[in-house]
Amino acid sequence: MAAVGGMLASPVLNMVVKQIGAVIGGQITLQKDFTKDLRKMKMMLESVAAVMKDAERQSIEEREVQLWLKRLKDAMYGISDMLDEFEADTQSAARKISLKKDLLQLASACLSVCPKIKLANRMKEMREELKVITDQHKNFMLKPGTITNELKITDTRATSSVMKDEELIVGRTNDKRDIMASLSESNTGRITIFPIYGIGGIGKTILAKMVFNDAQYKDYSHVWVYVSQTFDLNKIGNSIISQLSKEESQLTERQMIHNSLVELLAGKNILIVLDDLWEDNASQLDDLKDMLKVGEQSRIVAIVTTRNEGIANKFRTIKPYKLAPLSNDSCWIIIKQKSSFDSRDDKHEVEQIGKDIAVMCGGVALAARSLGYMLKELTSDEWESVRKSNIWNVSASEYTDSVLSSLRLTYSYMPSHLKLCFAYCAIFPKGHKMVKHDLIHQWNSLGFIEETNIFSTEQLGEKYISQLLGLSFLEHSRLHNSATGVHHEDFTHLTMHDLVLDLARLVLVDEFIMADSERSNSERRSCRYALFNDCSKKLESYTDYPAKIRALRFLDCGRIELHEDAFSSAKYLRVLDLSECFIQRLPDSIGQLKQLRYLNAPRVQHHMIPNCITKLFKLIYLSLGGSSALMALPDSIGHMEGLMYLDLSGCSELEKLPESFGKLKELVHLDLSNCSNLTIVSESLQTLTKLEYLDLSYCWNIRELPGHLGSFMKLKHLNLSGCGEIEYFSRSFGNLES
Template sequence: MVEVGMAFLSALLGVVFDKMASPRVVHFISKQKSTKKLLKKMEISLRSMNMVLEDAEEKEVTNPNVKMWIDELKEVAYDVEDILDEIATEALRCQLRAEFKLVAGNVRNFISSSCLNPFIHRLEPRIQEVLDRLEHLAKQKDFMGLQVGLGGKQYPERLTTSYVRESDTFGRDEDKKKVIDLLLSFDASGNEMCVIAIVGMGGIGKTTLAQLAYSDSRVKQNFNLKIWFFVSEEFVLPMVEKSIIEAATSLPCPEFKNPEEVRVILKKNLTGKKFLLVLDDVWTEKLDHREFLGQLLEYGARGSKILVTTRNKSVASAMHAIATHHLKLLPKDDCWSLFEKHAFRDGSSINADPKIKEIGTQIVEKCKGLPLAIKAIGNLLWSESNVERWTNILKSNLWNLPMEGTYILPALRLSYNFLPSNLKRCFAYCSIFPKDHIFNKDELVLLWMAEGFLQQSEIETMEEVGNHYFDALVSRSLFQQSSRETNSGFVMHDLVNDLAKSVVRQFGTDSLKKIVKMTRYVSDFDESWGTFQNIEADLLKAKQLRTFLTLKDYVLYWEIKMPRTILCLRVLSLGSMGFRIIKLPDSIGNMKYLRYLDVSFAIFNRLPDSICNLCNLQTLKLSWCSELDRLPRDMWKLINLRHLEIDPTPKLKEEMPIKMGRLNCLQTLSKFIVSKHDSASGSNIGELGKLKNLRGNLVIQKLENVRSADDALNASLKDKGNLEKLVLEWNISPKVLGISESQRGVLENLQPHENLKSLSIKR
């Protein structure tokens, strides 16, 4: 998995360079000449490392020292990103202190005099230490002979042809029939594109299915000319053109210097012919490729077809496919038949040792219906008749490791290598999920956002950007809808999970027991934690964790402490029915980078006031905190808070804290408890009117009269086009309120708010 690890490092360095150029960082250090100079040296050094990555990629396979060098460079890149995050956080805190304490005219002086110098004094030695490490890596780079631009991309040696033995395939008869029916129908005329796509994850058998259809006698009879072209990483138009001309003329294609000359030859050889062109393993979505295919179909006779195989639904859309066949995993019985064909000498297990058959059945189950995996493991076992050997393979972590020569991971490697850089880290982050873990789209987007993987644009929120990223990973078959959940549940195939883990290596893990110094992301998938002291000991192994995510329920009460290693966390998720937190310490306010905090199901009645110091906090989850009775007074200081989940919290009946209207980033606020009066202790309904970005569901509680109901309605709906469900709750009787008249008035006001799907009025 050399390349995927290298691709991840390249993506990581890209993020670092972007953060170095961010306005907040640049402005903050603009007057600090020494710091600015150190950061510039750091950038130059990192860019010099980035230039030799291709050569390092090639040499890592044979030189373990190069692999160690790459891992050390990753660690340095993470540390540089931490420094840049610290600068951005300090700039934000200084800005907030200035806004809270000084008049606007003195803000600039306040920032420079009160914040910058002490912070810079602490920061510069850390930057110098990173520079020393980079200098050491530069010396190693030169010693190992890594050079600029000498390495080349090493793609898997996979070159498909149209030939396949039908006796080698199982369970695809129905799929074959459907694809052939598509090829023999949908006769197009005029300029209509007649492209058909086979879509599915890597290794599922798209090429095999295309080969079966291509070789079928009915298809042969239907088309005058058939061309097979393997596209893979690059859609090179001249190569496709050359292949078509050679297939049409049965002669070697001469070299053409003029592209127009090629078009003339193509038109001459395709005109009047009903052709079938198979483009196997297409990745690109460029407009000129679609136009090229349309031109070919115009040359050919009516009924000509182009069959595309791809892992990405968006490729099928980009090609304007008129029909798409989504290839599913192989059924259980056919998995076994395929395994028999490859694992036993005569292609049958009839005469095999019963113990071996039993073990083989379990091995096939681990392959989870992926034909490529079944073939690879079967071929690995073909010459083995020793029960112990089969048992060792069953119990080993073979599928968790690079499987050289089997093409399982190389096939999936392309899925990662050809992801846009903005998706690489999002996908790699999912290495912390254990196999078969069901994850939620909205939840994962919030985690990505907390880790800084999503950048808001002028037209899209970070959440909307994250939704697009998620959909892109689904379209590339890296995420799949779970059969055990409806709508929102997704999983990664085991081999895709292996891919993610191989990308991050020791920097991410789904087990506390696997934490090492370099680990940045971890989830708790150990069967038993034991005592809190054991958890703390494991956490302290890491140098600077960024994510600590609980995924399982444990009956464990934790009066939480703050181990040094988790002060750097961006994500702290302790929301579990079995993981009961009885207290959050005041020191949580020192977690200045924290952007995501989930303490759902906790049994404390108060949050520490220090939580209001977390200026980076974006998501705070307090659902099912059965004893929580009030929120901290200074919540308004959490100016980056976007999602506040406080429902159900049955004992939370105190009015909202003061100045809630200042949280202008807030999108999720499950309930708002109205203050009876304009007071210094709580927020009145006017503060709700300032929260312009609210969406989803909102419950407004403790309304006292008809006037407050009208105010609540206006505050809830004004400039809130994304609000979908609204519940108004009164403390007075329906008789006093005159509920029917009020409801009629309320419903009349709903006309401009077409997204509002539900309104409830309760006593």
């Protein structure tokens, strides 16, 4: 399939146009000439934006247009970086002036002028580069678009689980019946391993869930393990142990895992789903089979889903079940459901078009669901455009490319901001459970959420999530109810189908890097988003992050020691996610990240946070939750005036909040739960008039709250459970959530 990275050019351009507009109309003092230059640049980009739809259409088949879109996108990021840097320098200069008011006026003027000289030089370079790029587009004879074909966000609610279940079983009733019959006939030995195999997106996992929740297995203990492409026998074993014991297991020794499984599996009937198995090494598969056999007098039924027929034949005790593609009629039924076809006034006009589109889904339910939801808001002419799109002609002979073509077509109709939000999800590994509110904060930190006077960024983020759920580009995770053995939707965690993640990484292809990817230094330097999963040593080797990196995430790193200069080169970093690491201490170089908006660093092992963290003036999200050794916050934390979200939950050694805490005027969310040593909640807390969420649960030693709690006019959630003497204060807030 042709590279689709150029399809991100349009949303990045739109984001930069809005950023320029914000700078022109913002609080930054610009010289008249600079304002004039920015206005000209904005007008130039708006002219280019008008032809982007035609450019994306031509880029499907024309390599030159693809390259032009990539150059344009890189230039847009360059402009954005320039404006961010100028704003940071200006703010830094202003703070130096305010802190040293006795300096000579000349010195203050120098501090103010230096960033502007820097901007003038960068502006000249960007104007010249942009002129070359914009002149090139004239050679392609691109036509301005007269109408937009972007989806409109009209329904902000996520699809209900009842309707979702009805959609998912379309065309699979006979499959479930046959599978249940096969399992019943083989119910004789100690262990039954039953693979379901077929192409990706066809519905293997959904069918496994249908069996998993069937009443036939109501007396079984239930375990669901997502295996994925990275086969880790210890992880599989620990997952089984955790679900059966209902306690987190992180055993590292194979013998300890074996002993625990012997005890937990003994004498029980257990239904296990091993979802998305890719491992084809016979020895590894034999080890997995042996792991499942350890329980004495136990009855194990293991359902395995895999795309590979060879794996299904290697890892089985009974004949595997090949899941065939859905019929064209079934795909049409799904499209009708998702597009609200029966309520359309023009349904007779578009019916045949819809049936033709259903054929193009290739029998894949995922493709039918995403296309159906997209078609819901489109006119009959736009349905016809979908049917005739030349995206279907690109490498459609191969199955995976055929499915990706349908997903790519859906992606092309997304609003610009939603394209950015979706593509960013490429930074997460396959099968990862994304925390919904954290994801929204990351989108906001990267400038993907468009601000309005009507909705907050949190509300807009929820809307974006709902849209992606409707398109089946995101899915709710599933929670297991141990009492009923049934899985329910988890509305706080999100997952992404492997094929959808493949599309996200195609879109982000030249901007995303994994630690183990084989890219040249020049390719690494252009990356904006990174996922590192190799932290077996000091991070000295990561001091040369791609200089333009905007989001950095670490995966499964355990206990790591960050080098003092670990972040010295990442001056454009906006999102730093260390949530899966035990950090020995945050390095001083953290204070150099002037653009950082989001810092998630729970479980810091040191008793102090470096004072330089208060230089992060743009930080809006800070999570230090679980840092049990943390004894004090920097006295100057009040300098972080833009901070909106602060999580200090589980900081059990923290004794008091600094007096400057009251300067955090923008704080909306404050979590101090399980800060059991906290004895003093500063009186300045009452100045946090924008606070909506306050959690003081299990702060055993707090005896009183600030005197004027009535100043918390916007407070919607106050949790004082486990606080003994101060619990009665919650009664004075009649409309609070518990």
